[in-house]
Amino acid sequence: MTALLELDGLTRTFRTRRGTVRAVDGVDLTVRAGETLGLVGESGCGKSTTGRMLVRLLDATSGRIAFGGRDITRLPPRRMRPLRGQLQIIFQDPFSSLNPRRTIGSIIAEPLRVQGVRDPGPRVREMLERVGLGAEHADRYPHEFSGGQAQRAGIARALVTRPRLVVADEPVSALDVSIQAQIVNLLAELQRDLDLAYVFIAHDLAVVRNVCARVAVMYLGRIVEIGDRDTVYGAPAHPYTKALLSAVPLPDPVAERERERIVLRGDPPSPAEPPAGCAFHPRCFKAQDRCRVERPVLAEVAGRQAACHFPEVH
Amino acid sequence: MSLLTVRDLTVEFPGPRGTVRAVDGLSFALERGRTLGIVGESGSGKSATSLAIMGLHAAARVGGSIELDGTEIVGAGREAVRALRGRRMAMIFQDPMSSLHPNHRVGEQIAETRRLHFGASRRRAREDAVRALADVGVPAPRERARDFPHQFSGGMRQRVMIAMALACEPDLLIADEPTTALDVTVQAQILELIAGVQRDRGLAVVLITHDLGVVARVADDVLVMYAGRSVEKAAVAELFTGPRHPYTRGLLGSLPRLDGPPGAPAPIPGNPPDLLSPPGGCPFHPRCPERIDGCATVRPELTGGAHPAACHLLSAPEEAAP
Numbered sequence: 001m002t003a004l005l006e007l008d009g010l011t012r013t014f015r016t017r018r019g020t021v022r023a024v025d026g027v028d029l030t031v032r033a034g035e036t037l038g039l040v041g042e043s044g045c046g047k048s049t050t051g052r053m054l055v056r057l058l059d060a061t062s063g064r065i066a067f068g069g070r071d072i073t074r075l076p077p078r079r080m081r082p083l084r085g086q087l088q089i090i091f092q093d094p095f096s097s098l099n100p101r102r103t104i105g106s107i108i109a110e111p112l113r114v115q116g117v118r119d120p121g122p123r124v125r126e127m128l129e130r131v132g133l134g135a136e137h138a139d140r141y142p143h144e145f146s147g148g149q150a151q152r153a154g155i156a157r158a159l160v161t162r163p164r165l166v167v168a169d170e171p172v173s174a175l176d177v178s179i180q181a182q183i184v185n186l187l188a189e190l191q192r193d194l195d196l197a198y199v200f201i202a203h204d205l206a207v208v209r210n211v212c213a214r215v216a217v218m219y220l221g222r223i224v225e226i227g228d229r230d231t232v233y234g235a236p237a238h239p240y241t242k243a244l245l246s247a248v249p250l251p252d253p254v255a256e257r258e259r260e261r262i263v264l265r266g267d268p269p270s271p272a273e274p275p276a277g278c279a280f281h282p283r284c285f286k287a288q289d290r291c292r293v294e295r296p297v298l299a300e301v302a303g304r305q306a307a308c309h310f311p312e313v314h
Numbered sequence: 315m316s317l318l319t320v321r322d323l324t325v326e327f328p329g330p331r332g333t334v335r336a337v338d339g340l341s342f343a344l345e346r347g348r349t350l351g352i353v354g355e356s357g358s359g360k361s362a363t364s365l366a367i368m369g370l371h372a373a374a375r376v377g378g379s380i381e382l383d384g385t386e387i388v389g390a391g392r393e394a395v396r397a398l399r400g401r402r403m404a405m406i407f408q409d410p411m412s413s414l415h416p417n418h419r420v421g422e423q424i425a426e427t428r429r430l431h432f433g434a435s436r437r438r439a440r441e442d443a444v445r446a447l448a449d450v451g452v453p454a455p456r457e458r459a460r461d462f463p464h465q466f467s468g469g470m471r472q473r474v475m476i477a478m479a480l481a482c483e484p485d486l487l488i489a490d491e492p493t494t495a496l497d498v499t500v501q502a503q504i505l506e507l508i509a510g511v512q513r514d515r516g517l518a519v520v521l522i523t524h525d526l527g528v529v530a531r532v533a534d535d536v537l538v539m540y541a542g543r544s545v546e547k548a549a550v551a552e553l554f555t556g557p558r559h560p561y562t563r564g565l566l567g568s569l570p571r572l573d574g575p576p577g578a579p580a581p582i583p584g585n586p587p588d589l590l591s592p593p594g595g596c597p598f599h600p601r602c603p604e605r606i607d608g609c610a611t612v613r614p615e616l617t618g619g620a621h622p623a624a625c626h627l628l629s630a631p632e633e634a635a636p
Contacts, residue, residue, distance in 0.1 A: 042497035146585045176355035177524065181568035181581030188578060206570035210579060229576065247502040249527030250573050251566065253550045256531045263506055264499045267467040
């Protein structure tokens with residue numbers, strides 16, 4: 001399969017009063033047409049910044065983004081516009097991403113108007129039905145919707161232009177559990193019907209496991225492990241991935257009481273003051289002298305890539 | 315006698331569009347040394363329950379009975395409830411900043427509790443505060459006692475709030491979504507801390523959460539709430555191995571899991587009820603895949619010994635049961 005999206009050394013820095021922060025620091029990534037890649041990590045790891053850069057909502061400081069083989073890293077807005085329909089994003093909070101003064105129909109029609117579609121009505125109605133809303137919802141306002149319905153509208157807006165790649169940035173984490181599963185299944189169904197690729201950004205490792213065939217784990221602006229879902233979840237190579245998985249409480253009291261748990265010390269570090277060497281070393285249960293001075297790079301480890309001097313599997 | 319006994323609790327919020335009955339006839343008891351998990355989704359009434367127990371419900375009408383070690387809280391005067399709150403029960407929240415004063419040093423805030431409720435001298439109270447911070451795993455507690463809340467990270471701030479809650483040496487700790495805002499690696503630390511103090515001090519803990527994984531990790535007993543009512547109560551292992559209410563089964567089936575084979579979860583259809591016009595009969599009936607005659611009209615009562623559930627299927631003839 002050909003690469004739909006390629007990121008090469010993607011980096012984003014922000015200037016703050018405390019100096020320059022590298023929110024994303026040299027991310028290499030490939031997304032194939034029709035696949036779902038999970039991007040997981042804790043707050044401040046750079047997963048959302050990466051997502052925003054790859055749909056060009058945020059400019060990269062350095063590195064390269066290629067979409068469909070074409071370098072789009074620095075395309076000016078005028079030349080980016082025709083591509084916007086192919087590259088879309090779904091946000092976490094449906095209410096703050098839907099204009100409260102516009103009807104749902106007009107919100108969903110907007111991306112079509114940008115693409116120059118003169119009569120968006122039929123496509124808006126078709127999309128509403130695809131996401132499980134009815135044509136009658138077109139005249140309603142966002143505040144009349146429940147959280148799940150509003151997220152369905154957000155999905156309709158992102159998909160109405162028939163994109164090839166959609167970044168879903170925490171698309172279910174603001175929703176109740178019983179509704180989350182509805183939205184997850186809807187996203188999977190739309191992927192099958194519309195041949196979409198997703199970059200699925202989430203902090204919830206269990207959701208990502210159910211949705212994504214491949215997964216990338218980020219820590220402090222870098223990818224520390226990337227590979228097939230079953231490989232990474234089944235036998236994590238990076239100690240951070242292992243600790244992250246072991247921290248998630250399982251909905252099974254018997255397993256919970258018997259399970260070996262790695263409780264990391266401290267908080268995730270601030271990207272304003274990244275530790276030397278491996279960024280994870282101050283919290284790592286395996287850290288040695290080498291980890292404190294030498295930054296590990298992503299390398300092939302037992303069927304996936306991991307950035308660790310002393311991986312858990314070989 | 316149970317430390318906490320809640321009987322037929324109702325909490326109502328009058329509003330311009332009508333009255334919302336957030337809690338509707340809730341009863342449970344909690345012993346010392348045990349952790350009760352109250353699970354529910356938004357609008358289930360789990361947080362309104364905790365605020366009623368703490369007597370922090372300015373705008374609400376509270377009915378029924380809440381007894382803490384024999385003392386009635388519902389209808390008690392503000393001063394009486396305030397005394398209980400400072401001395402017998404304490405609460406921790408999702409957002410620590412909601413219970414910490416932003417302009418006071420954390421050591422002073424903890425020390426004030428010791429002076430107010432235990433008559434400790436200034437010097438003694440200061441020492442108590444440092445020890446309280448040390449007990450919850452704040453490194454360099456003597457130095458950190460002089461810091462302001464904003465100088466702490468999210469996880470450390472949660473520890474400070476727990477230290478403050480424990481400074482009044484409560485018998486009952488109410489933890490309302492205490493780890494929801496935290497990263498999962500920090501959540502693991504805080505859950506371990508809560509379980510540790512619970513064990514060491516023999517506290518009774520009410521843990522309010524939407525996360526069944528958190529319940530499985532720390533609770534002894536579980537109460538599942540839906541639309542203001544308790545729909546199922548059980549010891550934690552029984553709830554997970556043999557859920558009796560269709561809502562509990564639906565909730566477990568819709569969970570994404572790290573254990574077991576990956577795959578599409580089975581969602582609960584529909585949306586949570588509008589509490590301004592709740593459905594008649596069983597509040598879950600519009601979303602229930604197993605509803606039978608009567609579910610839409612007759613309200614099911616909680617029945618069934620040590621593992622009760624409020625569902626007509628449980629009293630229906632054998633062939634109707636799942």
